[in-house]
Ligand SMILES: Nc1ncnc2c1ncn2[C@@H]1O[C@H](COP(=O)(O)OP(=O)(O)OP(=O)(O)O)[C@@H](O)[C@H]1O
């Protein structure tokens with residue numbers, strides 16, 4: 001799919017912006033602070049209902065305005081869809097698809113798919129586990145939008161259970177109602193955990209291949225992602241807070257660990273909750289479940305966090321995004337229900353829009369060249385850069401200039 005038009009009203013620094021876009025590569029160039037990232041952030045918001053930079057909506061609305069509107073016209077194999085979102089801080093968003101209001105904003109998920117890499121993604125490698133969990137869950141929702149509901153259920157159950165545990169801590173006794181919430185947590189948690197374990201297994205070879213391709217490991221020129229996964233130094237693992245669920249450590253297709261089923265996971269979660277009962281009441285919070293897990297990144301067997309160089313960390317963060325892009329490219333929208341069921345064949349019309357915000361400035365010449373080769377075949381890729389020279393020759397495509405809140409086509 002590709003976006004043919006992006007329209008903003010009172011979003012970030014833009015009072016108004018009308019941005020026509022075409023398939024292939026578009027480079028967005030402008031000096032620091034001119035509004036390049038604001039544009040791609042809006043696009044990401046239309047796809048995910050969230051910003052990659054902030055957790056709340058208030059900063060997205062132009063100072064002094066009450067609401068922001070983002071409109072994206074999406075072409076999917078010749079069929080056009082108009083996604084419209086009205087962002088009003090402190091209130092639920094309003095959403096329309098093809099001018100018809102949808103019941104819940106999350107019903108727009110799947111109309112537009114994006115994979116966005118931004119400098120903030122360095123935190124995927126160097127930061128706390130919550131960013132990596134968010135990465136996994138975002139890919140899950142992009143693969144199967146209904147999983148947004150599973151995740152929302154889990155978060156709701158977790159909040160209510162934690163409220164109960166806080167009261168229990170004050171009274172120093174576990175209330176009987178906790179058992180009901182154990183069941184709820186185990187049920188929703190098992191769904192999420194099941195999907196994540198399968199996702200890690202599916203995305204790991206793509207991430208490993210992308211890392212090898214970008215960093216130039218082996219002879220990987222990047223033409224055939226997937227082929228060089230096995231020789232890649234980059235591996236993914238999943239560290240689970242449920243002791244019975246073995247930590248997952250995967251890379252190539254050769255290593256396919258047997259994964260537990262949903263019912264098995266729910267049982268294991270229940271046992272883990274029972275074992276932690278006293279500690280949970282003492283601490284007043286839930287200590288087991290997917291909210292305590294981590295995606296483990298290693299390079300040559302060493303944890304990337306704490307060992308990898310700045311450039312290696314950057315490449316790994318990029319590989320996580322490119323790996324998810326490669327996976328999503330081959331998976332149909334709303335397709336694999338658990339994201340673990342076998343995907344049907346690739347459907348090019350579902351190919352996500354790839355967005356690379358400020359990626360080239362941090363890469364050495366070889367990595368720039370190899371990345372350019374990797375993304376050249378994308379249906380649509382949007383690249384931002386502060387300096388023209390940062391974008392490798394041959395990749396510029398269409399060029400937009402951003403200055404003083406105006407977006408103009410170059411030439
Ligand atoms: N809610 C808002 N209302 C008005 N202006 C805003 C708002 N949020 C951000 N801005 C302004 O938008 C500008 C930043 O835009 P953006 O992050 O898109 O820059 P950029 O072109 O990507 O720059 P860089 O090259 O440094 O990454 C800043 O000047 C900031 O003050």
Ligand SMILES: [Mg+2]
Nearest residue numbers: 036037357358
């Ligand atoms: Mg920027």
